[in-house]
Amino acid sequence: MHRQLNTPHHVNAPPFLLPQPTSSICRPPRRHVALPPPAAAMDDKGDLGNRRCDERSGERVDGQIKSEAGRAYWEAVEPTVNGILGGIPAVPGFQSISRIDLQGSRTLLARLGIGAKAGRGRVASALDGGAGIGRITEGLLLDVADEVDVVEPVTKFTDALRGKPGVRTIFNVGLEEWTPADGTRYDLIWTQWCLGHLTDRQVVRYLDVCKTVLRAGSGLVVVKENLSTSGVDIFDDTDSSVTRRDETFRRIFAEAGLRIVKTELQRGLPETSETRLFPVRMYALKP
Numbered sequence: 337m338h339r340q341l342n343t344p345h346h347v348n349a350p351p352f353l354l355p356q357p358t359s360s361i362c363r364p365p366r367r368h369v370a371l372p373p374p375a376a377a378m379d380d381k382g383d384l385g386n387r388r389c390d391e392r393s394g395e396r397v398d399g400q401i402k403s404e405a406g407r408a409y410w411e412a413v414e415p416t417v418n419g420i421l422g423g424i425p426a427v428p429g430f431q432s433i434s435r436i437d438l439q440g441s442r443t444l445l446a447r448l449g450i451g452a453k454a455g456r457g458r459v460a461s462a463l464d465g466g467a468g469i470g471r472i473t474e475g476l477l478l479d480v481a482d483e484v485d486v487v488e489p490v491t492k493f494t495d496a497l498r499g500k501p502g503v504r505t506i507f508n509v510g511l512e513e514w515t516p517a518d519g520t521r522y523d524l525i526w527t528q529w530c531l532g533h534l535t536d537r538q539v540v541r542y543l544d545v546c547k548t549v550l551r552a553g554s555g556l557v558v559v560k561e562n563l564s565t566s567g568v569d570i571f572d573d574t575d576s577s578v579t580r581r582d583e584t585f586r587r588i589f590a591e592a593g594l595r596i597v598k599t600e601l602q603r604g605l606p607e608t609s610e611t612r613l614f615p616v617r618m619y620a621l622k623p
Contacts, residue, residue, distance in 0.1 A: 397571035398535040405576035420468045438475045440602040459523035466530025470497045478502045512538040516549045528560040532577035543592035557621040562614035594621040
C-alpha cells in the first residue's frame with residue numbers, strides 16, 4: 337500500500353512518495369497522485385487551500401482511516417512501478433526515484449552487515465510487508481535473501497511474482513490481517529510506504545506479530561516511511577492514509593517493545609523548484 341506505499345489496514349501495496357509544493361509541507365503522500373496540486377488548489381499566499389488533511393493539534397487522526405477506501409484506491413492503480421509510486425517516475429526530474437530509494441535501502445542494510453558483497457552476509461529468509469508489485473522484493477530483498485515471502489492484499493499486484501525463483505509464499509491479505517506460517521523464522525522483515533494505512537493500534541499489533549517470527553538474536557525489522565514535517569500527523573482522505581511524525585513512530589515502536597538499532601534519512605531524493613517529496617526515514621528495529 338502503502339504501501340501511503342507501504343499494505344496495511346487498507347492496502348498493503350507499498351506507498352508512493354508524494355511530491356509537495358515547496359511553499360507547503362503539509363500535503364501527505366498520496367500514493368498515486370504524484371503531481372503537485374493544481375494552482376486552483378492554492379491560495380494567494382502559496383498555501384494549500386481546501387486541504388484534504390487534518391492538522392488539528394493534539395488530536396490523533398489515525399481513527400479516520402477507512403480500510404475499504406484505501407483498498408478501493410489501490411485496486412484502481414495500474415500494476416507498474418509508475419503506478420505504485422504514484423506517478424512520480426513520470427514527472428520530469430523524478431525518473432530516478434525508484435533507483436535512488438533502492439540504493440538508500442541497500443546502503444542501510446550494508447551498514448547492518450547484510451548484503452551480497454564481500455564482508456557482508458546474505459540472510460536465509462526475508463519478508464516484504466506491503467509489497468505491492470514486488471519492487472522491493474525484486475530490487476533489494478532477492479539480492480540479499482535466499483527466500484522472500486510477500487504480504488500484499490491486492491492480488492493483481494502480486495500476479496507477476498508467482499513462481500518467481502526465490503519468492504516462497506504470497507499472503508494476499510493486509511498487514512493487519514497477516515498470520516505467519518507455523519514454524520517460519522525471518523532474518524529480515526522489510527515494511528515500506530504502507531503503514532500509513534494502518535491505525536496506530538494496528539501498527540503495534542503488526543509489529544508484535546513480526547517479533548514472534550524474527551530469528552532470535554539476529555532478526556531485524558526495517559520500517560521505511562514518509563515523515564510529516566508539519567508538527568502533527570496528517571490525514572489524507574485521497575487514499576485514506578496518515579503521514580506520521582518521527583515522534584509518533586518512535587512512540588509506536590516503544591509500545592511494540594522494539595528498540596531502534598539504526599536510523600537514517602533517505603538521501604538524494606530529487607527535488608525541483610516547484611516540487612519536493614516528503615522526507616523519508618528508515619528505522620532498523622530489534623526486540
